[in-house]
Amino acid sequence: MLAELILAAFQDRFQHPPLLVRAPGRINLIGEHTDYNGGFVLPAAINREIIFAVGLTAGTTVRLFAYDNQETYTTDVRELAPGPTHWANYLLGVAAQFQRRGLPLQGFDCVFGGNIPMGAGMSSSAAVECGLAFALDTLLATRLDRLELARFGQKAEHEYAGVQCGIMDQFASLFGRAGHVVRLDCRSLDYAYFPFDAEAYYVVLCNSGVKHSLASSEYNTRRRECEQGVTVLQQYYPEVHSLRDATLEQLEKHQVELGEVVYRRCRYVVEENLRVERACQHLLAHDLPAFGKEMYASHAGLRDQYEVSCPELDILVELARPLPGVVGARMMGGGFGGCTINLVAANAVEEFVAAMLPAYEKQTGIALETYQTTIVDGVGALSPVAVS
The missing domain is CATH 3.30.70.890 (GHMP kinase, C-terminal domain)
Structure with a gap:
């Protein structure tokens, strides 16, 4: 089980108990290229996911470990900036959004890995952003609503990954509901759930x-x-x-x-x-x-x-x-x-x-x-x- 592997990797590396978070990828059933035209989309969260193990530390060091490619990245929360390690930028960009809001951010350890195919259009990057945003919000008790966390993910992608994405991918990852698709109004961000007969x-x-x-x-x-x-x-x-x-x-x-x-x-x-x-x-x-x-x-x-x-x-x-x-x-x-x-x-x-x-x-x-x-x-x- 993926969560077991991520948990074991965290404990082996960092020797303290983490919070485990699951962040799903997404599909979009219909409504393509409508998002940047202020229109409607119809996404859903799916059972391809990124699993996070995240724990706060006493200092200011951020230690990241990408389980899938066995790479590490270390920095200081006082020196967050985009760097040459592409995968780390998505995570650093999310952490930076907490600082932008004036929220207290301390050092943390993070291991993540998943089964969302890269480049297949299931939004692995949004899952990475939203999973860490949710984990930090929970651990720091900042009590941000899910829409704000989605915006954190979107801004991380704009500012740290250099991708001018809409908000649909992050929204779908955070607002998914089992057995339902969600119609999102990309202008007002109003949304409504519609049942999907997954048995038939x-x-x-x-x-x-x-x-x-x-x-x-x-x-x-x-x-x-x-x-x-x-x-x-x-x-x-x-x-x-x-x-x-x-x-x-x-x-x-x-x-x-x-x-x-x-x-x-x-x-x-x-x-x-x-x-x-x-x-x-x-x-x-x-x-x-x-x-x-x-x-x-x-x-x-x-x-x-x-x-x-x-x-x-x-x-x-x-x-x-x-x-x-x-x-x-x-x-x-x-x-x-x-x-x-x-x-x-x-x-x-x-x-x-x-x-x-x-x-x-x-x-x-x-x-x-x-x-x-x-x-x-x-x-x-x-x-x-x-x-x-």
Whole structure:
């Protein structure tokens, strides 16, 4: 058991009792590239996780141990700053947020390790940030609410890791609820839970095994194109502050002025927000096949309008579509690689995986990895008694 290994590693290294914390990764069922446009997303915490063992010390030394790659990093709480050790920056950035708030921070020891695949779009970095934020909040008795801890994680990623992420990943890791997905309004940060029938349908991820180099540059381009669309619409509709406020009718009326490319980008975002809203109604009606149709439509929009898919992701979706028990599939994440997310009837999962593995390798020459996920609670403490 992972928690046992992390606990043993902490006790061997530091010889004092730690707090054990579990921080899950996340999936996003629908609502892609809507977050930075003030829209809606529909993530859930999953049973891929980072386990932390953290204990306070009397001095000012911070000792970190990354169990998975057996690396150490040591610094002083009075000298926190980004450094050349990439994995440590996520943790140091979180610790720095406590100091920014004027909260007392003392030395601490930390061992962490997990089973979230790197680069697969399950937000291992957010789990690392949120797990340490929760642990320090608990140990220091600072009593911050979960939204504040999510912001700590987001700011750590901005300032120490140099990634200008939204807040969805940290939010999902902290606010996850077993058997539910959470609809997050990325503008107001209002949220609501919707039931997900995890007995009837499983969420299976298929890792394309690729990450194309244009992902980051195209991401920035898409953001600019959306902003250009808003600038055009604001001339006629001052109430449009982001694409969240725009309607399909407004886009169609000004299609020529927007230009073909910007029009397609904006239309995708407006339609994707509508898909998230419809998807939530399908969940309330326990209609997962209807939910799956929204996923297929989302992928088509990401492929044809937003143009952030890639051949490998498209192949995965088309291979999944005719298989028994599959009701929905789409790319998940920023695009140009990573995973597809597939909604598969529980009794068809084994057959689905058995069919996908050879078919994908035959078409691409890439060995396919699949991950069957369960929707779980967000970040929380584990009792050392339970794993000793």
